Amino acid sequence: MVTLSEVAREAGVSPTAVSRHLNRSIVLPKATADRIDEAVGRLGYRPNALAKRLSKGKAEAICLATPEISNPFFAELASAIESAAAERGYGVTLLSTRGRPAREIEAVNQLADRYFDGLIMIAARPDDGTLGDLIGRRQGIVLLDEDVPAARVPRIFVENAIGARLATEHLIAMGHTDIALIAGPMGLLSANERVEGFKATMAAHGLRVDEARMLHGEFTREFGHEAALAIARMSPRPTAILACSDYLSVGVLGALHDLGLSVPDDISLVGFDDMPLAELFDPPLTTIRQPIAEMGRIALERLLASLDGVEVPAMTRLPVELIVRKSVADIRGNARR
Template sequence: MATMKDVAERSGVSVTTVSHVVNGTRRVSDEVRLRVEGVMEEIGYRPNILARGLRRGEATLLGLIVPDATNPYFAEIARAVADACSEEGYAVIICNSDGRRDREKEAIEVLAANRVGGIFLVNVGVTERDAALFDGLSIPLVMLDREIPGIPVDSIQIDNVHGGRQATDHLLSLGHRRIACIAGPSQVSPSGDRVTGYRQALEAAGLPFDPSLVLRGDFTPASGHACAGILMERGERPTALFACNDLMAFGAVTALAERGLAVPGDVSVVGFDDIPLAAYFNPPLTTVAQPRREMGRRAARILLERMRDGTLPRRRPVLMNTTLKVRRSSGPPAGGDGPRS
């Protein structure tokens, strides 16, 4: 592993000079700085930002807590947050709550005890009853993807109601009238909002809401597989499925294939998130895309601003738009009249 001494020897300067370049503790001529930085890049030297922060009396570590680190959606958000923070000289510790409140609470307490500068949180569905946990924090907190009503913290969200409506309107425009919905966990606000959008689209089309067409999964492929299986075993099966995330949509497509049903020939499927695999699935998945990279970058910008200026007023939640990505998993219903205007 390259050391500061290696950089100094190759640059023809002292270790002290390299330290000043790395830490910005004294002005160094542009010529020397560029030479030192060039050598650092060439030999792969990376400063120890934790040690640097301790010397300066600053927090250089941040925390990110997600419900499921194996979910590609959260992995992309984590990458965006980490990249944006790295550009500002901060490292991010990623914690997995496994969708459990007790583990989320433990992660927050451990991060705070270890003096991270701030926390990014994708919560597992905490309610107002748990507000004391956040009120007692002495470090900035930014919520990603979700919010907790009544808790005045910064948050970055998408318009999930609009996204749910986009997915359902698309299926309605193709001529579908019996559209099922595979929802996510009841305690997670995006799931409920997406179902609200689904219901709004049906209502606007003059169609009654049928609660028997809404089943609840847990955002995993296995739950999408199970819910789709149940829906297909009923007397009058739906001609289309709206799954409230892509992983459940993948599971649903597999369940349909196991029953000899073609997608979209027999049943159309629409997901939500537009994770990278969605475009390469078979068939490529029609889905509602979230601006994950921008969400992560904006969250990082807000948290760092609040760390640097603790007097900033509380912001309202930042609400970002979704985009429908139409691919080959959706089409007109079998024997239908085709798309409707």
């Protein structure tokens, strides 16, 4: 391991000169500069990142805390963030919280410990205040996709209510009036907003929504499965399901398939997220697209900006879009089954 001092000795100058020359914080006469460059090359010198980080007080890295990186939605987000970060010379440390509050707290603590300069947090469940307190008004955090109420940090969300409206309107336009909702965890912002968007749209069309037809649970395949089973048993059976995440939809698809029910012939389904590969499902999933790549890019930009001390918007809302594929049946004019 060759150090700065060795290069300096080799080039016959001081370590300071080498450091400043390499960081372009000094302009040396060509002869000296060449001697240094030559020594660097000959010894194969590479600055020790650990030392650099300590003396600069920057980790040159950010952390991305996701509920679960194996979820393609988060994986896609991670990809966008990593790519943007790499361009700016930052590393991305991954931290899957797996829905455990302790892991989310760990992420914030590691930020405090300077393991990284900033943190992009995708929360997974409603916060009881612990996380919010911890985040407080700390610098260097950005909340993505999901809220942690008490925290005073920049947020990047999508238009959840509009997405739910788009989905609901589509279903209504196709003749559905009895729609079940599979929502996310009670108390989670994105879940709430989607529920509200759904309810408001139903109301606007003079449709009643039965509380018993709105199921709350985690954004997991398992809960989607479970909820779909429950919905299939309802009587009369809803003609359509709005699932507030594609991961839920995946569970729904599996459950309905197991029951021998066809989507969309027996029951229609709209998802939310447009997660990668959703177009390949059986049937291709009609869903609300979140601009994943853009969310990631913007989250990173906001984070780095706030690290540089520039003021960033407290809240950014990104647009969503209805993607019509094959999971919704047109039942206009049909008799109620």
